[in-house]
Amino acid sequence: MNSEYKSIIDRIFALSEQLGNISIMEVCGTHTASIYKYGISDVLPKNIELLSGPGCPVCVTSQIDIEKVISLLRYESVTVCCFGDMLRVPAGDNSLYKMRENGYDVRIITSPLDVLNLAQQNPNRIFVFFAVGFETTAPLTAALLESAKEAGTSNLFVYSAHKTMPNVLRALFSQSNEIDALICPGHVSAITGRRGFEFVAHELNMPAVIAGFGAKDILIAIYYILKMLTANEAKCINAYPSVVREEGNTIAQSLISKVFEPSGAYWRGIGYIENSGLKINSEYSEFDAEQHFEMLYQEANENAACICGEILTAKKKPTDCALFGTVCTPYSPVGACMVSSEGNCASYYKYWKEASWLIL
Ligand code: SF4
Incomplete structure (x- = not known):
């Protein structure tokens, strides 16, 4: 060693x-x-x-949020934009990936500002950004909304599932x-x-x-x-002073406060928690997808064998799940924790056979 x-x-x-x-x-x-x-x-x-x-932003995004965003695709002029991981997270039998396979317009972006470019290049379509993640990604969404307001953009909306x-x-x-x-x-x-x-x-x-x-x-x-x-x-x-300061990144904090306000949020496996999410505030409400669109959705049942909720609350481990590594793998994820590389099941799957020798 x-x-x-x-x-x-x-x-x-x-x-x-x-x-x-x-x-x-x-x-x-x-x-x-x-x-x-x-x-x-x-x-x-x-x-x-x-x-x-x-701690995995994709994993904690609730099925309700995914279903609401999927419901927006029933508007013919709507394009949904999201990060790649969100595409494959199941919501019942459906997912944004399946909607895309069925011909709906779902696009993967690598930065929230990509959505502004798309909106400006395609004035006849409406772009909705499915914003997920913690305090780390919320400033990027805030920057998108600030830029969209400055540019007078009217065909861009954000569905905020940000959490704190x-x-x-x-x-x-x-x-x-x-x-x-x-x-x-x-x-x-x-x-x-x-x-x-x-x-x-x-x-x-x-x-x-x-x-x-x-x-x-x-x-x-x-x-x-x-x-x-x-x-x-x-x-x-x-113990991470090279990156973390006592007061943090005050510019990013100001951006968050400028555009968002605290709100209740649903967490997968945990449920509703007061003041654990970020919703778009009244100054930026013209970009709030929840206020602009009627979202008609039916809450689907999650796969009963998936124990993501208990894994996200540390009550169980990936290997406690009967589907782990057989029915559920990163190539055919059954639950959210197997989708993102930061998900507990996906990480465990990737490293379980080779981990120990990396440090020893
Ligand atoms: S292995 Fe798959 S089905 Fe089982 S808890 Fe993890 S994500 Fe859910």
Whole structure:
């Protein structure tokens, strides 16, 4: 084993001997992928468990939101634009991908500003951007709406399924006392700053560490967490200072406040949580797809065998699902967690056979 890793792991083992069983949750799809990729769980003491929470933006997008966006395609002049991962997320038997196969106009974009270009180049069509993601992607959607307003665009709308982290964490941790500490999401923290996660320590009395995405970054975060737990302390430590500042990215924060306001949101597997989403505010309401279109949809049943909801709340693991790796694979995903590369099932599928040796 690399001596740098060994020294951190030795310290983790020493601290763990002073503790009982400890569960540490991460809520970032990139952390989930790194933990599987580097086989981090395999090198930890047996009493330290890593759990993945609702950190994959595609996975947490509710079926209702997908069905509402699909319903817009029944307007002949509407083109739906979304990031590639959203295309394959099932909503019952349907998906945006299937709608596209059936001849409806669904386009993959790589940046929200692509939607403005499309709208300007095709004035006879109406473009709806299906906006998903956390504090990290919301500023990009805000920039799109700011630019669309400045340009006087009238054929562009946004369906906002954006979500924010604080209240889902409050909801999760108030329902469960089985989680002892949090590895905070590095990308979201770059926007919110360390301050944005201070409530985890102060209000929820749990150690929290903002971490980068390499194996060493994650091991250091675990070391800091165990150090706090052995000292009976709850602080929010920034272990990713090269990217995360105390106050975060204030320009991105201003953009979010300029265009959005907090709203309730549905989370897949968790349900409705007050003030955990972002809706377009009254100044930008002319671009709000929910206000402009009548959305007629029927809520379809999710596949009963898919346990994505329990996986997103860390009650179960991908291998607890009877469909994992057989009926459900990244090539034929049955549930949202198998679609995105940041999804827990997809990450586990990708790395389960090869992970351990990457760090050892
Ligand atoms: S393996 Fe597939 S069906 Fe099972 S929980 Fe994961 S996404 Fe759902």
